[in-house]
Amino acid sequence: MTTTTRPGGSAANPVRRGLRPTTKVLPEHARAHNRSLVLGHLFHEGPSSRADIARSTGLTRVTVSDLVAALLGEGLVAELGVRSEGRVGKPATLVGLRSAEHHVVAVDLTDDATVLGAVMTLDGEVVTRVHEPTAGTTGTAAVDLVEDVCRRLLAATARPVVGVGIASPGVIDEAGVVLQAPNRGWYDVPLASGLTAALGVPVHVANDANTRALGEYTFGAADPSTMILTVGQGVGAGLLVDGALVRGRGHAAGEIGHVTVVDADTPGEDAQACACGRTGCLETVLSAPALRRRVAGLSPQDSDAALASVGRMLGRALAPVVSALDLAEVLLSGPPELLDGPLREAALTTVRDRTMPVIGQGLRLRAATLDEDAALAGAAVLVLSGQLGIT
Numbered sequence: 305m306t307t308t309t310r311p312g313g314s315a316a317n318p319v320r321r322g323l324r325p326t327t328k329v330l331p332e333h334a335r336a337h338n339r340s341l342v343l344g345h346l347f348h349e350g351p352s353s354r355a356d357i358a359r360s361t362g363l364t365r366v367t368v369s370d371l372v373a374a375l376l377g378e379g380l381v382a383e384l385g386v387r388s389e390g391r392v393g394k395p396a397t398l399v400g401l402r403s404a405e406h407h408v409v410a411v412d413l414t415d416d417a418t419v420l421g422a423v424m425t426l427d428g429e430v431v432t433r434v435h436e437p438t439a440g441t442t443g444t445a446a447v448d449l450v451e452d453v454c455r456r457l458l459a460a461t462a463r464p465v466v467g468v469g470i471a472s473p474g475v476i477d478e479a480g481v482v483l484q485a486p487n488r489g490w491y492d493v494p495l496a497s498g499l500t501a502a503l504g505v506p507v508h509v510a511n512d513a514n515t516r517a518l519g520e521y522t523f524g525a526a527d528p529s530t531m532i533l534t535v536g537q538g539v540g541a542g543l544l545v546d547g548a549l550v551r552g553r554g555h556a557a558g559e560i561g562h563v564t565v566v567d568a569d570t571p572g573e574d575a576q577a578c579a580c581g582r583t584g585c586l587e588t589v590l591s592a593p594a595l596r597r598r599v600a601g602l603s604p605q606d607s608d609a610a611l612a613s614v615g616r617m618l619g620r621a622l623a624p625v626v627s628a629l630d631l632a633e634v635l636l637s638g639p640p641e642l643l644d645g646p647l648r649e650a651a652l653t654t655v656r657d658r659t660m661p662v663i664g665q666g667l668r669l670r671a672a673t674l675d676e677d678a679a680l681a682g683a684a685v686l687v688l689s690g691q692l693g694i695t
Contacts, residue, residue: 340693442489469683515682517542535638619654
C-alpha cells in the first residue's frame, strides 16, 4: 500500500526539532561538522539563502558557499530560484534540501507479531508501507526476516537510499549491537553491522523506545525534557533531558517496565512473573496484553476502576523519575482505549501527590502525537543523524 502522510506537523509548517549536541568537535572533523550544520539548518528551517545559513550557523559565507557547492554536486540540495520578497540589493538565491529525491528505509520491530517497515522521504513522509507477520520467529530466523523486509523496501524505491534505520526492542549499544532482546531471542547480535554487510547500505539500530522519543521530538513537538512511555507487548521508555537523548551507563536508560511495582505489600495484587525473570514488574500490569486481561469481561465502571489501579502503580513508578529529572511531560504511546482515560488521570494524580508542587503541578501527561509512525519516524532520524549529521 502506498501513502504520503507526514508523521508530524504539516506541509506549510513542519515540526522539526534538533537534539542538543553532546560530543566535542575535533579539528579533523571540522568539515564534516560544518557540513552537518548546513544540512541541519536546511532540514529544520527550510529553503534559505547562503547568507541565511551563514548567519544561523556562525560559519563564514565563504565556508557556506564551498559546502553548498559540494552538496549541490552530491545532489543533496538544489537551488530553488531567487527570494520572492523585495529586498534592497541583489536578490538572494535560495537553496533547499532535496528531501523527496532521497529516501530512507525505516523498520519498527516493537510488535512481536509484526515487522512494520516503510520507505520515507528525508522530511518524514511515508511513501510505501510493509506489514510482515513474524509467525513467532526468533533468533537467526528473526534476523533473516528483518533482512528480507529491508530488501523488499529497498527494491520498492528507485530513489537513492541514504540508509536504513531500525527500531528494535531490547538493550542496544551505540554500535547497533543488540545486547539482549529476550522476546526476539537476541543476545549480543551485531544487527547493524550484519545488515550493513548484507544489504550494502548503512544500517543504524537503536532501542525502539529511544527511537520513538527521537520521532516525537523531531516531528511531534515533544518538550525537550520528556519521557515517551511505550506500552505494547512490553513497556519501555525513551528519555530526553534538555534536548539530549539519555542512554545510560549500560545503554539501558528507560527500562522502567522492569521496575518492581507489585510485591507482598501491594494490596489486592499478586506479583506475576515477568519475561526478565523477576516478578511484579510494571510490565506485568501495564503491557497491552496485561491491561486487556485485567479488564476482560468487566462492566464499564469496574473496568475504569481496574485501569485506575494500574494508573496509580504507574504513577508511583514515574514520580521519582519525574522528580529527579524535572521532566516537563510524559507521553503515553499505546492503545488509547486503555491508556487515555482513568489510567492516565490516576497516574497524573499520583505523580502530583508524590512530587513537589514546583515539579508535579506543571507536569503534562498526554497521549503521544505520532502513534504507529513514531518509531518509524525515529528510525528515519537515526539515518539522518548517522549519515547526514542532522540532529
